[in-house]
Amino acid sequence: MNDVPGSDPKLEKSWLDQLRPEFDAPYMRELKQFLLREKAAGKTIYPAGSHIFAALNRTPFDAVKVVILGQDPYHGPGQAHGLSFSVPPGVRIPPSLLNIYKELERDLNLPMPRHGNLDHWADQGVLLLNAVLTVQKAMAGSHQGKGWERFTDAIISALNSGRDNLVFLLWGSYAQKKGAVIDRKRHLVLQSPHPSPLSAHRGFIGNGHFSKANDFLRQTNQTPIDWTVGEPA
Secondary structure: OOOOOOOOOOOOHHHHHHHHHHHOOHHHHHHHHHHHHHHHOOOOEEOOHHHOOHHHHHOOHHHOOEEEEEOOOOOOOOOOOOOOOOOOOOOOOOHHHHHHHHHHHHHHOOOOOOOOOOHHHHHOOEEEEEOOOOEEOOEOOOOOOOOHHHHHHHHHHHHHHHOOOOEEEEEOHHHHHHHHHOOOOOOEEEEEOOOOOOOHHHOOOOOOHHHHHHHHHHHOOOOOOOOOOOOOO
């Protein structure tokens, strides 16, 4: 498996500068061994090794403007590619992402996208970060509690202390608990129910987070996000 965490990960330099101590920590070595054992046992792990750190590699530390925090990668074949809520071109749009699109349509009057690939957001500074970066095929939550949460806590901590005027979109109680450390005086934190079909109509639809994020970016002299998804590469 390429790019399992280790002392020399294939990670974008600005993030590696921030996270180097994590890769040298015992918990990360244990996580690497866990992933190698799972692969040796013939288990299918998503996303592919080269995509585990895709969110960080696509959106450098100094380029981040908005953080959208997910929980686990998708666990179906062909879905996970390292960006929270996103799927590769040609893959059916998952239900939670479809509700995100419905809110975009309502909030910003954007046309409903025809694909689920969010690379265009990541390239503009939207960090699409899952709390856990790997999962076993067909087993949601199977890699929780193995060390990824500590690693992604370090990512949030680095952004919280090392950047100013970021927007954190925390959807659902899991993301809100993970984001409890964020300095609300330094950053904009927007919270609502999760966009999953179970909760989207209890307050996600109608939250206005996309327009609020762009209003804040303009107010802090940053370029707003083009929330269209463009055409997949």
